[in-house]
Amino acid sequence: MKDTLFIKGGKPLNGKVRVSGAKNAGLVIMAASIMAEGETILDNLPRIRDVEVMIQILNEIGAQTRWNEDNSLSIIVDPSKIKTRTSYELAKRLRASNLFLGAMLGCSGEAVISMPGGCDIGSRPMDLHIKGLQALGAQTQIEHGYIYACANTPGGARVYLDFPSVGATENIIMMAARTPGTSIIENAAKEPEIVDLANYLNSMGARIRGAGTDVIKVEGAQKLTAGRYAIIPDRIEAGTYMISAAITGGEVLVENVIPTHLHPIIAKLQETGARVEENDQGIVVKAGPYIRPVDIKTLPYPGFPTDMQSQMMALLCISQGSSIIVENVFENRFQIVDELKRMGAKIKVEGHTAVVEGVSKLCGARVKATDLRAGAALVLGALVADGETEIDNAIHIFRGYENLTDKLISLGAEVK
Ligand code: EPZ
Numbered sequence: 001m002k003d004t005l006f007i008k009g010g011k012p013l014n015g016k017v018r019v020s021g022a023k024n025a026g027l028v029i030m031a032a033s034i035m036a037e038g039e040t041i042l043d044n045l046p047r048i049r050d051v052e053v054m055i056q057i058l059n060e061i062g063a064q065t066r067w068n069e070d071n072s073l074s075i076i077v078d079p080s081k082i083k084t085r086t087s088y089e090l091a092k093r094l095r096a097s098n099l100f101l102g103a104m105l106g107c108s109g110e111a112v113i114s115m116p117g118g119c120d121i122g123s124r125p126m127d128l129h130i131k132g133l134q135a136l137g138a139q140t141q142i143e144h145g146y147i148y149a150c151a152n153t154p155g156g157a158r159v160y161l162d163f164p165s166v167g168a169t170e171n172i173i174m175m176a177a178r179t180p181g182t183s184i185i186e187n188a189a190k191e192p193e194i195v196d197l198a199n200y201l202n203s204m205g206a207r208i209r210g211a212g213t214d215v216i217k218v219e220g221a222q223k224l225t226a227g228r229y230a231i232i233p234d235r236i237e238a239g240t241y242m243i244s245a246a247i248t249g250g251e252v253l254v255e256n257v258i259p260t261h262l263h264p265i266i267a268k269l270q271e272t273g274a275r276v277e278e279n280d281q282g283i284v285v286k287a288g289p290y291i292r293p294v295d296i297k298t299l300p301y302p303g304f305p306t307d308m309q310s311q312m313m314a315l316l317c318i319s320q321g322s323s324i325i326v327e328n329v330f331e332n333r334f335q336i337v338d339e340l341k342r343m344g345a346k347i348k349v350e351g352h353t354a355v356v357e358g359v360s361k362l363c364g365a366r367v368k369a370t371d372l373r374a375g376a377a378l379v380l381g382a383l384v385a386d387g388e389t390e391i392d393n394a395i396h397i398f399r400g401y402e403n404l405t406d407k408l409i410s411l412g413a414e415v416k
Helices: 023-035 049-060 095-108 129-135 167-176 192-202 235-248 259-271 306-316 337-343 372-384 403-408
Strands: 005-008 014-018 038-043 064-065 073-079 108-116 139-143 148-150 157-158 182-186 208-209 216-220 228-230 249-253 274-278 282-286 324-325 347-350 355-359 366-368 388-392
Touching: 005 157, 005 228, 005 235, 005 372, 014 095, 023 038, 023 095, 023 167, 023 192, 023 235, 049 064, 049 073, 049 167, 095 108, 095 129, 095 148, 095 167, 129 139, 129 157, 139 259, 139 347, 148 337, 148 388, 167 192, 167 216, 182 306, 192 208, 235 249, 235 282, 235 347, 235 372, 259 274, 259 282, 306 337, 306 355, 306 372, 337 366, 337 372, 372 388, 372 403
Parallel strands: 014 249, 038 228, 157 182, 366 388
Antiparallel strands: 005 388, 038 073, 064 073, 108 148, 139 148, 182 216, 208 216, 249 282, 274 282, 324 355, 347 355
């Protein structure tokens, strides 16, 4: 039962909510921290399950960690004690464990990483990661579900990514940061989390230029020095709470955001008729008189984020017309459709396209979260549905949303 969320819908959400640190920046920066000897202190890291699992992996490979009084996390690294291997048991619980590949190759020249499992949103291969790391001199072999990699004579290189993969860009940046010579990554991912990783590594003495654009240049540094760094706010958590106001007919101030990171989400939300304003506290979202249907195509940043696709689908379920959603990033990210249909939604899926026909209302039902963002979208649907919704596998949601229940209750939702 502990993994089940019960939500009684029908109440407009009003008030203010503070966004936590970004999961997808924190996880990669935690992996990168093993590249510098000494104590790294990370501020604004969300206390979510994925961060807790990443802490277990850091401990397993020999780093010490400590949550401090001020809620920062200390990661103490003695390079002589770092084991360059992650176990299947822990890696299977967290795909981001694959980000140790680049960090370990960068600081130790070798790595044995358990292949991260696919999950409900797609097969999630690592071919682009491997191609980029091989260009920098890594030899790799995949056997028994592990990637064995070593780089005896690593050297800077030029890498062109067929697809601007976030993880591949991050792994290549981390290896390049400690690889002698100059590396250039073209068609790199431009997500804000990539910029945060580059800023963190540069604060430790790395020389990375161009993060946030599609060409990133890295001068390999001999040594990196541990220090203190604050993680950026989570733009996907922010977007999720912005939709919670629009879908329930309320008004919510979302605090602790970086507005530029939210522009693709703000633009789309305004198209649906919500009123969205930036002020010096954050972003205020006020629901419009009704929800207009809109079309959505997910794309790499700065396009509309795939991690917001399910949440927008929930909103469009009660719009005044038909919307077309095209998922261009993952090959299987419509798992939520069957669950929303149990709540009365009218959605048809053809390959990468979903057609959402707005209905007048959703009804509470027993549903299950298939992945983190689908779970978040079911929460949004439940907040506006008539009656009570029971969401099973809610553990998926707690992976990426810090204090979800408390934050929703503070906005007036009936959640337990
Ligand atoms: C990161 O995953 C995020 N996770 C995902 O967030 C996010 O959805 C995704 O980027 C896209 O923005 C973390 O940062 C921990 P990709 P990642 O490599 O790096 C294909 C969430 O909910 N691909 O950009 O795994 C891949 O199959 C999670 O917080 C290859 O084909 O995403 C996918 O179709 C979900 N070969 C597409 O690229 C490769 O070698 C995008 O994947 C790598 C990726």
